[in-house]
Every structure is written in structure tokens, then in C-alpha cells.
Amino acid sequence: MTGLSLPAKTYLLACDVGEARLRDRARAGLLIRGAALTDLALRGLVTDADGRVAVSGAGPAGDLVLDELLAEIGRESPRKWKWWVREDARGTLEALESQLDAAGVIGLTTGRTLGLFPSRRPIVRDPAVVERLRGLVDQALRGPAPASDVDATDAALTALVAAVELRGVVSGRDRRRYRDRIEELGERGGDAVPALRKLFRELRAVRASAASSAGGG
Numbered sequence: 001m002t003g004l005s006l007p008a009k010t011y012l013l014a015c016d017v018g019e020a021r022l023r024d025r026a027r028a029g030l031l032i033r034g035a036a037l038t039d040l041a042l043r044g045l046v047t048d049a050d051g052r053v054a055v056s057g058a059g060p061a062g063d064l065v066l067d068e069l070l071a072e073i074g075r076e077s078p079r080k081w082k083w084w085v086r087e088d089a090r091g092t093l094e095a096l097e098s099q100l101d102a103a104g105v106i107g108l109t110t111g112r113t114l115g116l117f118p119s120r121r122p123i124v125r126d127p128a129v130v131e132r133l134r135g136l137v138d139q140a141l142r143g144p145a146p147a148s149d150v151d152a153t154d155a156a157l158t159a160l161v162a163a164v165e166l167r168g169v170v171s172g173r174d175r176r177r178y179r180d181r182i183e184e185l186g187e188r189g190g191d192a193v194p195a196l197r198k199l200f201r202e203l204r205a206v207r208a209s210a211a212s213s214a215g216g217g
Helices: 006-014 026-044 064-073 081-086 087-103 129-142 152-163 171-175 177-188 192-215
Strands: 046-048 052-055 107-115 115-125
Touching: 006 026, 006 087, 006 129, 006 152, 026 046, 026 064, 026 081, 026 087, 026 192, 052 064, 052 081, 064 087, 064 177, 081 192, 087 115, 107 129, 115 129, 129 152, 129 171, 129 177, 152 177, 171 177, 177 192
Parallel strands: none
Antiparallel strands: 046 052, 107 115
16 A cells, blocks of 8 residues: 555554544554554664664654654653553554645544544545555455565554454454464564554453443442
8 A cells, every 4th residue: 555654554444434433542542653663663763672662773764653753762761662652642643643634545524522522533535445455454364375475564554453453354253263373463563563462451451440340339
């Protein structure tokens, strides 16, 4: 999918095209932040240094969202991948939305829910792009080619959406059935993929605990 960064691809997959919304903005923010880190790693702009993200010094990505993250990493003391996945995920999500809106990939409408809470709704200009992305994920997951032969970006895209359990793209049944293949695909996406997977497991545990406490109250 020429011209779209890995974060942009994950964003479009997270969109509910019919309802013109993101299915889960918190989940999408983590997914996109993880995708941005993975994209930088695939481009050779960041690398792993003893479990921490380090700028390689290879130069800019030529993408506003990716270069902003790259600058953030350069300004900070070395941090673990998991920290970078979580850090300012909402800010990266909103910056990406603005970028895609300016490029005409989505139409972004803003407003307030119940007259109080800010809301942002994406209208995907070409739904066929989303279908093609779903096809890439499906082929990477179920195709006959060994995981080692799958395009590195497609492998990372598939591992990322599986890591956050993106509904409508990789089902729970698929995650169980293709667990080993997802692991193999994830190994090609760099350290951000397992960091994202671990972080999302923790977030699920926190949500489950909160729901249990509320139910018991």
C-alpha cells in the first residue's frame, strides 16, 4: 500500500467504516503508537539497546508523525519499548488523524459527545483501501508462504493488530489457531510488537479488575 506508513495502515484497520468511528480509541492509540515504533525500527531509524529504544542516527523518516516520535526518543534518556508504546499514545493518534485528514485519506469531523466530551469521527474516503489492507493481513496470516517470506511490513501489520486483538480483523479464534504463525510474524516486526502485546494484556487485566469491582459494588 504505497504512500501509507505502518501507523496509517493500522489506523485504517481500526476504523469502523460504516459507523465512521474508531472502535476503541484507547486501544487504537496504543496500536498506532506501537506501529510507529515498529515502522521506525523497520526503517532502521531506531534499534534495541539492552531492551531500550535507541536512535540509530540514520536520519529522518520523512513523515511528520514518525519524525516527531523520533525526535521525542532522541530527547529522552533511554526508555524501554513498553514505556514508549504507552507514552502520549493519544497525542500520536490525534497527530496521525490530522495528517490523514490533510492528505485526504480521511475526513475528520470534530464535535462534543453529550455536549461535553470532545469527539473525533473519521470518514474513510476510499473504503476499498481498508479492504485491501484486510486482504494483506489475511494473506499474511493464512497464506501458503512461510512467515519468513512474508513482506516485513505486512508481517508487522498482522502481528500488531493481533497483539491488540483488533476486532473485525483478527478474531479470537484466529489468534488461537495461528498463534505460532503470529509469533513468527511478530519476530520480524521488532521489539515494539511483544511490548505492545504485553502492555495490552496488562490493560485487559486492569479493565477486568475495574469491572469486577464495579459489579461487586
